[in-house]
Amino acid sequence: MLARINRYLLTAFSILIFAYTNATLAAVILQYHHVSDSTPASTSISPAQFKVHMEYLSANDFNVVPLSDIVSAVAEGKTLPDKTVAITFDDAYLNIYRNGKPILDNYNFPYTIFVNAGLVANNSHHYMSWAHLKEIAEQRGIIANHGYHHDSLTRPPAGMANDVWLAQYEHDLMRSENLIKQHTGHNYRYFAYPYGEYTAEIEVWLQSNQFVGFSQQSGAVGMHSSLTSLPRFPASKPYDKISSLRDKLNSLPLEIKPTKENAETIVSFKSTRSVTFDVTVDDFKREQLNCYVSGLGKQTVEWLSESQFTINFDGDLPVGRARCNCTARSISKPGRYYWYSRPWFVLKADGSWYPL
Numbered sequence: 001m002l003a004r005i006n007r008y009l010l011t012a013f014s015i016l017i018f019a020y021t022n023a024t025l026a027a028v029i030l031q032y033h034h035v036s037d038s039t040p041a042s043t044s045i046s047p048a049q050f051k052v053h054m055e056y057l058s059a060n061d062f063n064v065v066p067l068s069d070i071v072s073a074v075a076e077g078k079t080l081p082d083k084t085v086a087i088t089f090d091d092a093y094l095n096i097y098r099n100g101k102p103i104l105d106n107y108n109f110p111y112t113i114f115v116n117a118g119l120v121a122n123n124s125h126h127y128m129s130w131a132h133l134k135e136i137a138e139q140r141g142i143i144a145n146h147g148y149h150h151d152s153l154t155r156p157p158a159g160m161a162n163d164v165w166l167a168q169y170e171h172d173l174m175r176s177e178n179l180i181k182q183h184t185g186h187n188y189r190y191f192a193y194p195y196g197e198y199t200a201e202i203e204v205w206l207q208s209n210q211f212v213g214f215s216q217q218s219g220a221v222g223m224h225s226s227l228t229s230l231p232r233f234p235a236s237k238p239y240d241k242i243s244s245l246r247d248k249l250n251s252l253p254l255e256i257k258p259t260k261e262n263a264e265t266i267v268s269f270k271s272t273r274s275v276t277f278d279v280t281v282d283d284f285k286r287e288q289l290n291c292y293v294s295g296l297g298k299q300t301v302e303w304l305s306e307s308q309f310t311i312n313f314d315g316d317l318p319v320g321r322a323r324c325n326c327t328a329r330s331i332s333k334p335g336r337y338y339w340y341s342r343p344w345f346v347l348k349a350d351g352s353w354y355p356l
Helices: 002-022 047-059 067-076 094-107 117-121 130-137 162-184 200-208 242-249
Strands: 027-032 084-090 111-115 141-145 190-192 212-214 256-258 266-268 274-279 290-293 297-299 301-305 308-312 320-329 337-347
Touching: 027 067, 027 242, 047 094, 047 242, 067 084, 067 141, 084 094, 094 130, 111 117, 111 130, 111 190, 117 130, 117 162, 130 141, 130 162, 141 162, 162 200
Parallel strands: 027 084, 084 111, 111 141, 141 190, 190 212, 266 337
Antiparallel strands: 256 274, 274 308, 290 297, 290 320, 301 308, 320 337
16 A cells, blocks of 8 residues: 555656756747748748748647747746747848748737838838738738847947937837738837847846847847847758757757946956856756856866856957857756857957947
8 A cells, every 4th residue: 555655656656757847938039030942041041941841840749839928938937849840030031921921820820020111111022011011910910110220239330429319219219110010900019130139238128118129140039138138049041951940949048148348248358357147047067057158168168156257268359249158058857958048249359339
């Protein structure tokens, strides 16, 4: 009798552990731009390969949800089923409607399109029309904000003070949001940073305007992810191979953040030689944490305590958009990795911006 009770308790405990480890907030957001064979490779995926991606999601039982499900889970501290994924597109290119939408419709997958309302309003033949976007909004799509123009928030025009620039951008951002609401009925107040460029100051500004922000650095979304810089995995070339997509889709949120002293994203060339992070996840072995930096490769991780580590760069961050990608093998979920990415926008030696 005692043996049977023990077996029952062990089984019940195992079920609880399984439920706990599988009902977490560990979601992935994919980012695409063009779905075309004839557009710039760095922002494109071919229609054939996009279909391979969607088939992989379907065949492997991924839980493809509207982006709003993930945002709500983060905001409310709710759990989501394991293998939850959202699909997003930046810029509302017409080839998304012509080449991507039929594939998405075939799998009944929801998706989000971040639009520049000013470009749509100009009736450019490269972008969807409001009629296209309204059709998507009435089906499975979310229409969200990418700014009125495709201007970086971090780059005020020459001679313009930063606060004046933000005030002008706020006007244009709300102008774009109002046009989206007028033409599609959607008013989610989701904003994808043009070029992925943002700062800590801009995150505060975005929050004060009650917008959720989406960046372009890699990483899974977790309970502690910031609603002003939710990560998205680029899934276009050269990251469009299934081997790369599989690793991203199975990633877990590495809950780390830079210390206050390392919070700035805009840095000058040769000004930054290290970064320190605070850690809140303990489901990995410290010696298995690996961090790679753009242009520098794998860097040495120095643990300062159980909950903090430093990376001392063995060279200078390259001018342009730089990244630090950190991954670590999960203990509780064999074969899966925690993943975090930190962006820097590195100015030239004279303090000027690199080209967009």
